[in-house]
Amino acid sequence: MAAVIEILVEEVRKAGRFNPNAQVPPVAILWTDKERQWEPVLPQLRDALPELFTLGSYDLTTRTGPSIWLRCVIANS
Numbered sequence: 001m002a003a004v005i006e007i008l009v010e011e012v013r014k015a016g017r018f019n020p021n022a023q024v025p026p027v028a029i030l031w032t033d034k035e036r037q038w039e040p041v042l043p044q045l046r047d048a049l050p051e052l053f054t055l056g057s058y059d060l061t062t063r064t065g066p067s068i069w070l071r072c073v074i075a076n077s
């Protein structure tokens with residue numbers, strides 16, 4: 001049986017799938033978490049998803065930054 005984190009990673013990656021014959025690839029998947037309930041698992045998610053970036057104060061070690069920084073990251077992808 002897969003661990004919860006493995007299923008979560010799989011579902012996040014599934015959200016980025018698209019039909020190249022009918023769609024353009026998504027540049028971002030936004031995951032809002034108003035109550036910050038998922039914040040404790042972010043370190044595990046970052047380890048499993050190197051493409052995961054988080055909105056917040058700039059911290060390159062956790063791939064976190066303000067919106068302008070995130071826009072630059074997306075533009076350089």
